Amino acid sequence: MNTAILQVEDLYKDFGGLRALSGVSFTLEEGEITALIGPNGAGKTTLFNCITGFTPVTKGRILYRGKDITNWPPHKVVRHGLARTFQVVQILDDMTVEENVMVGAFLHEKTVQGARVLARQALKQSGIDHYTEHLAGSLPIPAKKRLEIAMALVTRPALLMLDEAMAGLTPTEFRDVQELILNLKKEGVTLVVVEHVMEAIMPICDRVLVLNLGTLIAQGTAKEVAENPDVIKAYLGDKYARNR
Amino acid sequence: MMELVRHRRFPMFVLGIGLLIALIFPWIVQDRFAQNTAIFVLMYGLMAQAWNIMGGYTGLISVGQVAYFGIGAYTSAFLYTHFGINPWIALLIGGLITAMFGVVAGYPVSKLRGRYFSIATIAMAEVMRISFSNWEYVGAARGIQLPIEKESLLTFQFHSSRLPYYYIILFLFIIVNLVVYFLERSRTGYYFRAIRDNEEAAAGLGINRSFYKLLSIAISAFFTALAGSFLTQFSLYVEPDYVFASSISITVAMVAVLGGIGSLGGPILGALVLIPLSEYTRAWLGKQGQGLDLMLYGALIIIFCILEPKGLMGLWKRISAKKRTNP
Numbered sequence: 099m100n101t102a103i104l105q106v107e108d109l110y111k112d113f114g115g116l117r118a119l120s121g122v123s124f125t126l127e128e129g130e131i132t133a134l135i136g137p138n139g140a141g142k143t144t145l146f147n148c149i150t151g152f153t154p155v156t157k158g159r160i161l162y163r164g165k166d167i168t169n170w171p172p173h174k175v176v177r178h179g180l181a182r183t184f185q186v187v188q189i190l191d192d193m194t195v196e197e198n199v200m201v202g203a204f205l206h207e208k209t210v211q212g213a214r215v216l217a218r219q220a221l222k223q224s225g226i227d228h229y230t231e232h233l234a235g236s237l238p239i240p241a242k243k244r245l246e247i248a249m250a251l252v253t254r255p256a257l258l259m260l261d262e263a264m265a266g267l268t269p270t271e272f273r274d275v276q277e278l279i280l281n282l283k284k285e286g287v288t289l290v291v292v293e294h295v296m297e298a299i300m301p302i303c304d305r306v307l308v309l310n311l312g313t314l315i316a317q318g319t320a321k322e323v324a325e326n327p328d329v330i331k332a333y334l335g336d337k338y339a340r341n342r
Numbered sequence: 343m344m345e346l347v348r349h350r351r352f353p354m355f356v357l358g359i360g361l362l363i364a365l366i367f368p369w370i371v372q373d374r375f376a377q378n379t380a381i382f383v384l385m386y387g388l389m390a391q392a393w394n395i396m397g398g399y400t401g402l403i404s405v406g407q408v409a410y411f412g413i414g415a416y417t418s419a420f421l422y423t424h425f426g427i428n429p430w431i432a433l434l435i436g437g438l439i440t441a442m443f444g445v446v447a448g449y450p451v452s453k454l455r456g457r458y459f460s461i462a463t464i465a466m467a468e469v470m471r472i473s474f475s476n477w478e479y480v481g482a483a484r485g486i487q488l489p490i491e492k493e494s495l496l497t498f499q500f501h502s503s504r505l506p507y508y509y510i511i512l513f514l515f516i517i518v519n520l521v522v523y524f525l526e527r528s529r530t531g532y533y534f535r536a537i538r539d540n541e542e543a544a545a546g547l548g549i550n551r552s553f554y555k556l557l558s559i560a561i562s563a564f565f566t567a568l569a570g571s572f573l574t575q576f577s578l579y580v581e582p583d584y585v586f587a588s589s590i591s592i593t594v595a596m597v598a599v600l601g602g603i604g605s606l607g608g609p610i611l612g613a614l615v616l617i618p619l620s621e622y623t624r625a626w627l628g629k630q631g632q633g634l635d636l637m638l639y640g641a642l643i644i645i646f647c648i649l650e651p652k653g654l655m656g657l658w659k660r661i662s663a664k665k666r667t668n669p
Contacts, residue, residue: 152542172545182546190539192604201536202547204529213529253548 102161103128103257103288104149104180109158111144111312118144120312122158126257131279131289133299133320136309137332142292143185145309146261150182151175162257177205181255183246185262185292191235195226195245198234202252216252223281224248225274240271247278258282259290264298272298300324308332360610361516368508377504379621381576384511385569387613389590390597391518392565397595398603399531400558401538402452406463407566407594409447409470412586413440414567415574416474419486429498433571437564444563445556452555455541464588471586485581488574498575507576514572518565522606525561534558535604566594593620600646602655611654616643 104126111119118141126132134142147153149160151172160168162180190198199217200210207213221227226244229237234245243263250258260279264272272295279289280302293299300306306323308316310332316323323329364384368377389407396402417436421427427435451462475483491497500506525531533554536544545551574580593616601612620639627635650657 150546152545171550173548173550176546176548184542184546188540188543188546190536190543192539193535197532197535201532201544201549204532205548208529210527210529210532213532249543249547 101128102126103163105159105161106145106149107159107161109145109148109160110156111141111148111153112156118312119148119156122309122312122314124307124314124317126288126290127305128288129283129286130304131283131291131302133303133306134290134292134309135294135296135299135306135323139311140309140332141312142309143261144312146182146259146290146292149175150180150259176253176255179254179256180259181250181253181257182259183243183250183261183263185265187239187242187246189234189242189245189249191233193234194230195232195234195237196221196230198245199248199252202249205253217248220248220252223251224278240267243267243275247275251282255287257288257290259292261292262294263291264293264295276302357519357607357610364512368505374504375621375625377508379618381504381508381511382621383613383617384508384515385572386593386597386617387610388511388515388518389566389569389594390601390609390613391515391522392562392569393594393598394603394609395522395525395534395565396558396562397598398605398608399525399534399538400555402555402558403456403460403595404463404562404591405460405595406465406467406591407562408586408588408591409463409467410440410444410563410566411570411573411590412467412470412474412580412582413443414570415580415585416480416486416570417567418571419488419574419580420480423486423488428496429571429575430496433498433568433575436571437567440567440570441560441564444559448556448559449552452552452559464591467586467588467591471582471588474586475582481581483582485579485584488578490578499578507572511572514565514568519606519610521561521565526606530554530557538604596643600643600653602653602658605655607658608653608655611658615654 102125106122106124109119109122110117122145134145136142144153148155151170151174154169158168159166162178165178167175167178190201196214196217199220200213203213203216203220207216218227218230221230224244224247226241226248229241229245234242237245247260247263264275267275276298279291282289291299291303300320303320306318306320307314308323308326308329315328315332316326318326367380371377389411393404393407396404414436417439418429418432421432421435422429447466451459451466454462474480480486491499493500493502495506525534533544533549536547536549537551537554541551570585573585597612597616598609599612600616601610602608619642623635623638627638
């Protein structure tokens with residue numbers, strides 16, 4: 099029953115003379131959790147930005163449910179059901195938590211009252227409904243990350259891309275996020291998760307993509323990837339790869 | 343420190359009382375200078391509220407509002423003198439043409455952010471002033487003189503009394519405030535504020551940034567142009583150095599900022615305090631021609647900014663918060 103929700107074909111991204119992505123191709127299956135990992139500077143965030151329209155693509159194609167969405171503006175990408183969060187939280191600092199989520203809810207609900215109802219649901223789902231009336235900019239970091247997830251959820255994504263949603267969280271806090279991710283999967287949302295905390299993401303993902311220096315060096319199940327010599331080399335250096 | 347947000351809005355009964363006072367004001371105060379000042383309070387209040395739509399809600403800080411003001415003033419003067427179009431219709435057409443100008447000129451400029459946008463608005467206003475100064479078809483530096491007509495509501499000219507002008511500008515002022523009131527409570531208003539707070543997040547939530555930025559510029563330009571058209575009828579002439587004076591842009595931005603941006607009450611309070619301050623210091627100290635009035639006016643603004651950086655609305659909130667804690 100697996101069908102592709104996202105196909106990335108031979109994607110290149112150059113920043114001036116720097117090649118950030120080089121011939122990246124992969125396919126995401128509907129309903130799966132995919133972990134996107136790689137050392138710092140591997141191009142994970144750039145890949146997110148290219149897919150969601152925040153950075154123009156140099157070469158290659160991105161197909162979402164068979165539709166070519168390459169270089170679509172971000173607001174159009176969201177409307178088609180592809181939402182994301184950011185590595186550095188991007189929220190509306192001078193608006194309340196509820197208002198932040200309402201802005202996203204307006205995608206499906208034109209009235210303020212209606213948007214408020216949807217916002218309250220999303221806040222509850224992400225477990226930050228006790229902050230409703232607080233100014234978003236004044237929240238602690240873990241709550242801001244939760245808020246960002248709520249903002250993405252309220253747009254009703256079919257594909258949700260989380261960029262380091264668990265970085266900087268305590269083990270208890272990231273267990274909550276893990277649970278949230280698994281619940282979303284149950285509801286049929288496809289997820290791509292960029293994460294540095296391996297113990298947080300490895301147990302819950304169906305597939306892993308490994309990016310290094312702009313190239314996809316491995317993909318497969320968590321176990322396959324962890325044993326892949328190229329991956330070990332990228333993370334720990336030549337010496338460890340040879341010793342194994 | 344986490345901040346809880348409540349009582350963010352200006353209480354409506356205050357606005358109601360204010361409206362009542364505004365309606366009977368010229369019957370209580372007969373002094374001509376005071377009535378003139380009241381007209382300017384409303385005119386700058388109208389423009390500052392229009393500025394607030396762009397600057398306060400959408401975060402597009404303009405220091406070139408006079409471009410819209412001047413184009414509005416010129417359009418209605420031109421339509422009236424050349425084509426005999428009724429001033430009321432000319433006022434509306436002036437507003438619409440200016441809104442279109444706002445969109446066309448704003449399209450490349452709205453891609454700029456923060457201070458770069460502000461600098462571009464200054465340039466835009468100067469280009470307009472210089473263009474109109476050299477455009478022979480609209481009278482170049484001489485401007486346009488409006489013929490004196492019989493006084494009536496239809497001709498938009500009143501010679502025996504200032505009252506009709508006062509009520510007309512009050513009417514326009516109320517309309518812009520109603521627009522902001524409903525904007526604050528609509529999806530569009532939320533979208534404007536989202537763009538102001540964080541463009542990336544706004545785009546990520548499905549907001550077409552260019553469209554909503556241009557929409558806010560268009561609304562702002564429309565109402566600023568109405569103020570310009572009003573001035574045309576009020577003074578019966580337009581000339582580039584008068585209706586494209588950069589001091590107008592600065593005053594408008596200052597009224598809004600000093601009052602407190604991003605709220606309905608801010609520009610109203612700002613205009614109520616700043617315009618009489620400027621008019622009366624000028625009347626008392628301006629005669630020597632040494633700019634003493636401007637020095638005093640400037641000093642008061644500096645003192646105020648140091649003491650209350652969030653504007654008069656900030657002061658209002660502090661006072662009402664205090665009242666709540668010790669009743």
